[in-house]
Amino acid sequence: MEALAALADPTRRQIVALLAAGERGAGELAGQFPVTRPAISRHLRVLREAGLVQVRAEGQRRVYALDPRPLSELDAWLAPYRRLWAQRLDALDTEIARGRRARTQEDGR
Amino acid sequence: MEALAALADPTRRQIVALLAAGERGAGELAGQFPVTRPAISRHLRVLREAGLVQVRAEGQRRVYALDPRPLSELDAWLAPYRRLWAQRLDALDTEIARGRRARTQEDGR
């Protein structure tokens, strides 16, 4: 789950979102953000090391592409928790009622 | 997506995993980790501020419970990307073959 650390940064999430729409060159990406190009270069490095993006050289340009596999891993990590909110949505009223009843008894309120 | 930053830390992910199995007191949680209790207290604070856990006082104990809503948000954030790896799984063989041709000349499967 190294991807989580990479995705913790908002700029990197935006980069990922941009790349989801298609490949882009490094400079082209950098132009979308209010920070300097080296800063974006670093972000790209982090994303690369997390396996979230892949680069290929195209002449003097570096073209970045999203690699969705770590996102898929994240999805898998999330899977076991899904029943928690599914349950909550399915039986919202009863869950809340049950919880409130239990609390009320305990608190004596 | 503040939850992503909270979940970037492995200890906090473990806490979340523990709480997925049921509520626990702060000390009980701290006992599961090789760090000191104040460190866990801080982690719990971060999780609380990210909305991932809720606390209730039970006498002098603080009982923590997982709140799955931020996880659900994370799931929603992830949703638009799902088509990417679904697509990729379809064409996995070709993708991998192309990527690895440089290293392995062997091509059995």
Next chain:
DNA sequence: CGCTTACGTAAGCCATCTGTTACACATGAC
């Protein structure tokens, strides 16, 4: 009332992260 238990918080230390400016180094145009 003390004393213990179960916590949270404050202060300080060190590592890591993010940003900047300055620089190195290929690629392409001439």
Next chain:
DNA sequence: GTCATGTGTAACAGATGGCTTACGTAAGCG
């Protein structure tokens, strides 16, 4: 070759993060 273009890296400053050792505080017990 010379110069511009595209991009990564180095070095540094400032902020943030996580850990530890005190310390504060409220709930229970005698």
